[in-house]
Amino acid sequence: MSGHRPGMDMAALGALAEPNRMQIVELLRDGPLTVGEIADRLGMRQPQASKHLKVLGEAGVVEVKADANRRIYKLRPEPFQAMDTWLGTFRRMMEERYDKLDDYLRELQEKEPTEGPQ
Amino acid sequence: MSGHRPGMDMAALGALAEPNRMQIVELLRDGPLTVGEIADRLGMRQPQASKHLKVLGEAGVVEVKADANRRIYKLRPEPFQAMDTWLGTFRRMMEERYDKLDDYLRELQEKEPTEGPQ
DNA sequence: TAGGAATATTCCTGTAAAGGAATATTTAAA
DNA sequence: TTTAAATATTCCTTTACAGGAATATTCCTA
Numbered sequence: 001m002s003g004h005r006p007g008m009d010m011a012a013l014g015a016l017a018e019p020n021r022m023q024i025v026e027l028l029r030d031g032p033l034t035v036g037e038i039a040d041r042l043g044m045r046q047p048q049a050s051k052h053l054k055v056l057g058e059a060g061v062v063e064v065k066a067d068a069n070r071r072i073y074k075l076r077p078e079p080f081q082a083m084d085t086w087l088g089t090f091r092r093m094m095e096e097r098y099d100k101l102d103d104y105l106r107e108l109q110e111k112e113p114t115e116g117p118q
Numbered sequence: 119m120s121g122h123r124p125g126m127d128m129a130a131l132g133a134l135a136e137p138n139r140m141q142i143v144e145l146l147r148d149g150p151l152t153v154g155e156i157a158d159r160l161g162m163r164q165p166q167a168s169k170h171l172k173v174l175g176e177a178g179v180v181e182v183k184a185d186a187n188r189r190i191y192k193l194r195p196e197p198f199q200a201m202d203t204w205l206g207t208f209r210r211m212m213e214e215r216y217d218k219l220d221d222y223l224r225e226l227q228e229k230e231p232t233e234g235p236q
Numbered sequence: 237t238a239g240g241a242a243t244a245t246t247c248c249t250g251t252a253a254a255g256g257a258a259t260a261t262t263t264a265a266a
Numbered sequence: 267t268t269t270a271a272a273t274a275t276t277c278c279t280t281t282a283c284a285g286g287a288a289t290a291t292t293c294c295t296a
Contacts, residue, residue, distance in 0.1 A: 153244090154243080164242080164243070168243060168245085169244085188242065189242080189244090
């Protein structure tokens with residue numbers, strides 16, 4: 001299977017597209033943290049932190065390690081690597097200064113010969 | 119101004135985190151297209167295509183060029199470059215196999231000397 | 237200037253998701 | 267085995283947003 005086009009997971013994107021979760025991710029960039037620390041440093045309540053971490057976990061962005069009472073969360077590299085790969089497919093476009101617009105305009109003209117070759 | 123931390127725009131992320139819009143973006147990767155073409159190729163109705171394109175436009179992901187009746191949409195490189203830059207700040211983590219977890223565990227131990235050095 | 241093509245907008249409705257508050261769960265320690 | 271700390275979960279309410287259908291807008295052409 002996996003006859004899909006390259007595409008992109010999207011799950012991670014959806015998870016990151018929420019400000020609080022983005023903050024959590026940027027916080028975890030510097031290393032693993034417990035739920036309490038995350039909540040403290042970001043000024044959010046523990047339940048909200050837990051909920052956001054759950055979403056991040058389900059999206060594969062973070063993983064947990066239990067330490068007795070604590071839950072230590074840390075980033076997983078995979079989704080970031082995936083995003084990086086995906087971005088690669090746009091690299092050509094990112095550098096292109098000649099953007100095919102004129103080509104496309106011409107293309108449209110030809111497809112639409114309202115009048116015969118006058 | 120711009121005393122912000124590096125961070126990430128987020129607007130683009132939010133826009134991309136919707137399947138149909140992601141499809142539009144991947145379609146536009148190969149070059150500019152009109153609304154009608156986009157709707158056709160993706161099997162969505164014109165109004166929905168217009169709406170999604172509007173969101174993408176407000177997020178700075180696409181830009182329009184008017185051609186008479188038509189609106190030709192194409193990708194803007196900026197948000198992709200921004201994502202790329204942002205991803206760069208995770209590159210260290212992406213490659214790291216030693217993930218500071220042990221360090222952090224030790225750190226937690228020391229911060230919590232419930233009993234004296236027994 | 238009337239008509240049609242291409243696109244945008246509006247209104248409505250259903251649903252997913254986020255925050256707040258309370259509570260359940262788990263674990264260590266007394 | 268009771269208590270407290272750390273975390274997860276549930277319930278509720280509100281809001282954002284996506285799709286559907288209809289309609290408005292813009293522009294070309296006859």
